[in-house]
Structure formats: C-alpha cells, structure tokens
Amino acid sequence: MDETANGLCHIGAMTNCDTFFEEAATLLGPRGITNDTELVEPWLTDWRGRFTGRACAMASPANARELSELVRLCAKHGVPIVPQGGNSGMSGGATPDDSGRAILLSLRRMNAIREVDEESRRVTCEAGVVLQTLHEAVEAKGLRFPLTLGGKGSATVGGLISTNAGGSQVLRHGSMRALVLGLEAALADGRIFSMLTPLKKDNRGFDLKQLLIGSEGTMGIVTAATLKLLPAVAxxxxxxxxxxxxxxxxxxxxxxxxxxxxxxxxxxxxxxxxxxxxxxxxxxxxxxxxxxxxxxxxxxxxxxxxxxxxxxxxxxxxxxxxxxxxxxxxxxxxxxxxxxxxxxxxxxxxAPAERARGPAVQHDISVPVEKMPEFVETTAPMIEAEWPGVEAVAFGHLGDGNVHYHMIAPKVKDALAWQMGPGKDISRRVHDLVTQWGGSISAEHGIGQLKREELVRLGDPVALSMLRAVKQALDPQGLLNPGKLI
Structure with a gap:
C-alpha cells in the first residue's frame, strides 16, 4: 500500500508493518489504534499550522500497561513514536515528520486523576489529564495547582511536563520542574520508570525524573505524575x-x-x-x-x-x-x-491579537532577569533599523527574565515568503543577540523541530554532547520523538 496525499502512510508501505499493525490492534483493541484518515488527519498538523507530517497510524493506549507493551512492540518492529498530548505546543514538538514511518501516540485516553491527597497537598494524575480539568478537580478539594496558561483548556499534564511549561505564575512557584514531585514514564524499551512517591530527601544518585522533564518525549514517555498543590486562593x-x-x-x-x-x-x-x-x-x-x-x-x-x-x-x-x-x-x-x-x-x-495583525516571527527568549529591560531597549531599535518597516514588540513574564519577542512584518503580499525569507534572517539575528547576552533561545516553549537547527548552531558543544550521550543511552534505536530537540 502506498502513501496517501492526506498525510497517512498506510502500514503496508513499511517492512513488517502489516504484522506490527495486527499485533498493535490485538493489544490495544479497536479504540486503541486507527489509521482512519478522518480520525488521524486533524492531529498531523500543529495548532499554529507551521508543521504537517504523516503517520502510519494513531495509537491511543488506555493505561501504562498498554503503553508499555506498545512501546515494546514498536522497538521490536523499529517503528518511531511521536507522543502527543493536547497538540497545543508552540515548537512543533508533537508533530511527526513527513516520512510516514512513525505512529502518533495520543495520551488523551490516559486521563485519570488517581488521587488528590488533601493532607499532603499533592495530586497524582495521568499524562492525558487536561490542565483545566486538573484545576477544577483540586479546587473542589479547597486546593490549587499553581500553574496556568492560555491553553489550559487543551494542554495536558504530560505535555506540560515534557516541555517544562511555565506560565504566568512562574515568578512565585517556578515551572513544571519545581512542581513535579514524582514521575512515571515508559522508557524506549517499554520498561516503566516509576518514582511517583515523593520524598523530601532522597540521595540515591541522580534525580532521574529531571532527565525526563523538559526532554520533549525524546528520553521517555510520561505516563503519570505526582504534582505539588497549594491551598486555594481566598x-x-x-x-x-x-x-x-x-x-x-x-x-x-x-x-x-x-x-x-x-x-x-x-x-x-x-x-x-x-x-x-x-x-x-x-x-x-x-x-x-x-x-x-x-x-x-x-x-x-x-x-x-x-x-x-x-x-x-x-x-x-x-x-x-x-x-x-x-x-x-x-x-x-x-x-x-x-x-x-x-x-x-x-x-x-x-498573542491572538498579534496574529490578527498579520505575519510575524515570534521568539520565546530569556536573558538574566536584571538585563531584560536593557536587552529589549537595545536590540529592538537595532532590528527595526536593519529591517525597515518591521516592528519589534516584547511582552510577557518580566519577573522571570522571559519575554515573548515578536517581530511584526511590514505590509507584505506574500506572508509565507516573508516568514521564510526575511523572517528567518530576523530570527537568526535575534537568537545571536540573545546568546551574546547570555540568554536562551527557548525560555518556556521548548525546542521541538522549530529551533533544533538553531540549538545546534548556538548551543554549547559540551552541553549538546551530554544531551546526545543521554539520548543514546536511553534510546539507542532513536525511536522516541525523532527529529525533535536533538
């Protein structure tokens, strides 16, 4: 069977894929895997419309056991896995490439809130729980989860952890790294890493869950987490x-x-x-x-x-x-x-108002907190002078050194041509300036596929070699979210 124009690559186009699909269907049942065009196609494009890929199927396991067995099956047949939560990421990290070899792994069926512990002020929930649903569940117990963002109606816990999401309350409570007390994840060989029970002190070597937080599904697939809660705001x-x-x-x-x-x-x-x-x-x-x-x-x-x-x-x-x-x-x-x-x-x-104005290139950047005003006041006139007609606009979370730095295009006839031409040049310039100021080209949205080349170009070679070494150790076949981050 051949690739189709709608983004699906039928299983038979790959070695052993007929066998893989049959075994996966036996494992997951009719609700657990599909290659129906109408069901899969809406999830093949990121929500910003920048990336569209192909997939051989979409798998939707119901629990960690099914996910573990599915990952083992993928390892056996050499099938890449692209995990996806609410598909609300900003960097194309949950969109497959155009080869059609990968399965799209939806975590949305794994949406149980296993326990809300009022005394210990923590919640254990599965990766597919939507952030707004989590907020409502813990608020019913007089508690709150202190992270929110504009996409709370679609963003999932697994996606938030995988991208180390921030939001408007980072100033006081930190990003997801600070709020995850315990973690459960499927590794590339199907084994389940389980450290859901939090300990105030645990000095048994590396904090392994931190390898998975912010790794964008390239080191392991988050299945559940124990999260920190606070008393409700009165x-x-x-x-x-x-x-x-x-x-x-x-x-x-x-x-x-x-x-x-x-x-x-x-x-x-x-x-x-x-x-x-x-x-x-x-x-x-x-x-x-x-x-x-x-x-x-x-x-x-x-x-x-x-x-x-x-x-x-x-x-x-x-x-x-x-x-x-x-x-x-x-x-x-x-x-x-x-x-x-x-x-x-x-x-x-x-953000939606900026999109309504017309084409722009967006940058989610950070510099040391105390330098942010000087950075914006220095670099915005430089960009506007180098690209006449462009308007440099910064907004966001000043308290943690992270602003969204948007370059709005002058009136152009072909928005896509501008974004792929001058827009790319502007982004390289912004990233160069951020790096010169000791900052990061990705403060809270992740690298995904959008910034992968820029990370290679500007990242510290030693840090990049360490990232690659960890990736090789945990995913030697390179099947977990290939083409993202590293």
Missing amino acids: ERVVVWAGLPSLRAARELLLHCEDSAGDALEGFEVMPQACLDAVLDHLPDSRSPLTERHAWYALIEVVADTASADTLRDRCETMMASAFENDLLEDAVLSASEAQAEAFWLLRESV
Missing part, C-alpha cells in the same frame, strides 16, 4: 499600572517583591502597541486607564484565608508607596473578581 487583587519604560517596570517589580513578598504571584508587562492590538481585536474591551502609557504592568497579589482580610489594604499601601517613589504614572486595582479577569483577558489576548 482573595486576590490584580493591579493594572501605566509606566514610562520597561526599566521603570523592573524597578516597580523590585518594589512589589519587597512589599508583597510571597503574596506576589504574577508580574506581566506589555507595551502600548500590544494593548492597542488587543483593543482592536476584542470589540467589547477597553483600556483600564484613561491615559496612554509607553508600558503597562499587570500585577497579581494573592492571599490565603489567614491573610485575606488585609490583602487589599496591603496592595493599596504598596501602590501608594510606588507613586510616592515615582515608580509608575497611574494604576488601578481590581474592584471585583470580574474586573480581575478582565485585566487578565487583555494580557492573554496579546
């Missing part, structure tokens, strides 16, 4: 502040950290250009402040039950002190939960 105040510069935002951040301490949970920034784009994109939205400002900060401060009653007073004192010290030009505190959500909607709508 009260929160969200502040929208107008600022003259990004440097001023950095000074305000330091002031808020000193004033609010651990109560400070989020600190996001965006320029006026981003706000204008959002207001054009959301017809019923409006600016929280009357006057226009060069930059805006979105600040979230939270409290548990014990300190909820005094939170607003503390926030008002914090912002009054900021005014007295000329750290901002204007600010408004949310008066209700609905207004707090409205402020956050403006921030979360920046």
Whole structure:
C-alpha cells in the first residue's frame, strides 16, 4: 500500500508493518489504534499550522500497561513514536515528520486523576489529564495547582511536563520542574520508570525524573505524575499600572517583591502597541486607564484565608508607596473578581491579537532577569533599523527574565515568503543577540523541530554532547520523538 496525499502512510508501505499493525490492534483493541484518515488527519498538523507530517497510524493506549507493551512492540518492529498530548505546543514538538514511518501516540485516553491527597497537598494524575480539568478537580478539594496558561483548556499534564511549561505564575512557584514531585514514564524499551512517591530527601544518585522533564518525549514517555498543590486562593487583587519604560517596570517589580513578598504571584508587562492590538481585536474591551502609557504592568497579589482580610489594604499601601517613589504614572486595582479577569483577558489576548495583525516571527527568549529591560531597549531599535518597516514588540513574564519577542512584518503580499525569507534572517539575528547576552533561545516553549537547527548552531558543544550521550543511552534505536530537540 502506498502513501496517501492526506498525510497517512498506510502500514503496508513499511517492512513488517502489516504484522506490527495486527499485533498493535490485538493489544490495544479497536479504540486503541486507527489509521482512519478522518480520525488521524486533524492531529498531523500543529495548532499554529507551521508543521504537517504523516503517520502510519494513531495509537491511543488506555493505561501504562498498554503503553508499555506498545512501546515494546514498536522497538521490536523499529517503528518511531511521536507522543502527543493536547497538540497545543508552540515548537512543533508533537508533530511527526513527513516520512510516514512513525505512529502518533495520543495520551488523551490516559486521563485519570488517581488521587488528590488533601493532607499532603499533592495530586497524582495521568499524562492525558487536561490542565483545566486538573484545576477544577483540586479546587473542589479547597486546593490549587499553581500553574496556568492560555491553553489550559487543551494542554495536558504530560505535555506540560515534557516541555517544562511555565506560565504566568512562574515568578512565585517556578515551572513544571519545581512542581513535579514524582514521575512515571515508559522508557524506549517499554520498561516503566516509576518514582511517583515523593520524598523530601532522597540521595540515591541522580534525580532521574529531571532527565525526563523538559526532554520533549525524546528520553521517555510520561505516563503519570505526582504534582505539588497549594491551598486555594481566598482573595486576590490584580493591579493594572501605566509606566514610562520597561526599566521603570523592573524597578516597580523590585518594589512589589519587597512589599508583597510571597503574596506576589504574577508580574506581566506589555507595551502600548500590544494593548492597542488587543483593543482592536476584542470589540467589547477597553483600556483600564484613561491615559496612554509607553508600558503597562499587570500585577497579581494573592492571599490565603489567614491573610485575606488585609490583602487589599496591603496592595493599596504598596501602590501608594510606588507613586510616592515615582515608580509608575497611574494604576488601578481590581474592584471585583470580574474586573480581575478582565485585566487578565487583555494580557492573554496579546498573542491572538498579534496574529490578527498579520505575519510575524515570534521568539520565546530569556536573558538574566536584571538585563531584560536593557536587552529589549537595545536590540529592538537595532532590528527595526536593519529591517525597515518591521516592528519589534516584547511582552510577557518580566519577573522571570522571559519575554515573548515578536517581530511584526511590514505590509507584505506574500506572508509565507516573508516568514521564510526575511523572517528567518530576523530570527537568526535575534537568537545571536540573545546568546551574546547570555540568554536562551527557548525560555518556556521548548525546542521541538522549530529551533533544533538553531540549538545546534548556538548551543554549547559540551552541553549538546551530554544531551546526545543521554539520548543514546536511553534510546539507542532513536525511536522516541525523532527529529525533535536533538
């Protein structure tokens, strides 16, 4: 059987694939594997539409045992495996290549929340659990999982772990590396690595789960995890502040950290250009402040039950002190939960508003936290001067040194041609500058296939050799998510 134009490569086009499919179907049953075009094709393109691949089939095991046996079967027949959660990644890390040799491994059926331990404040759940579902389950117990992002309705726990996702609460709680207490994963030979039970102290050598967190499915396939929980937020105040510069935002951040301490949970920034784009994109939205400002900060401060009653007073004192010290030009505190959500909607709508403006090249970069204002103020004029008509826009998580650095194209007739031509040149320039400033070309979205060549070009040779050595040791056949990361 030959490859088809719809992205599926029928099993018979490969050596032993008829046998593989028969054995996989016997193992997984009718719900567990398919090569039906209508069922598979929607998952062969990443959600941003940048990468489209082919697959010989889509497998959907129901539990870790089935997954383990499937991986053993793939190893036996030499079938590559591309794990996929909610298909909401930003770097093409869950999309197969165009060879049609790989199976697309969907973890979405493995969606059980095994236990919510209220006393220990932790949850054990499977890889296919959707982030929003997890939030709702633990909130019903008076707890919360302190990581959220715009794609919470589709992103899965396994995907979040595999990409070491961040989000808007990293400032206080860290990325997934800090929130994963235990891990279960299928290795390339089908063995199950199981360290779900967390220990405060465990000095038996390497922290092996950290090899899998952020490895994008190239070292092992996450099947379940034990995650850290916190008491539910009893009260929160969200502040929208107008600022003259990004440097001023950095000074305000330091002031808020000193004033609010651990109560400070989020600190996001965006320029006026981003706000204008959002207001054009959301017809019923409006600016929280009357006057226009060069930059805006979105600040979230939270409290548990014990300190909820005094939170607003503390926030008002914090912002009054900021005014007295000329750290901002204007600010408004949310008066209700609905207004707090409205402020956050403006921030979360920046990316779709930018896409609506037209073609752009996006960069998820980080530099040392204290250098971010200087980096943006120095490099944005350089890019705009070197590519006339391009607009450099930075927004995001100033508190952890990570901003989304978008280069918006001038008006062009052929968006794809611009992205593949000048857009690629701009990205190389941005990545060169980030590297010169001691930063990272991927802060929270992963490498995937989007940035793999750039990682090879700019990565430290010693670090890259170590990554390859670990990959070779854990996946000698190279079957786990080939073509991604390394």
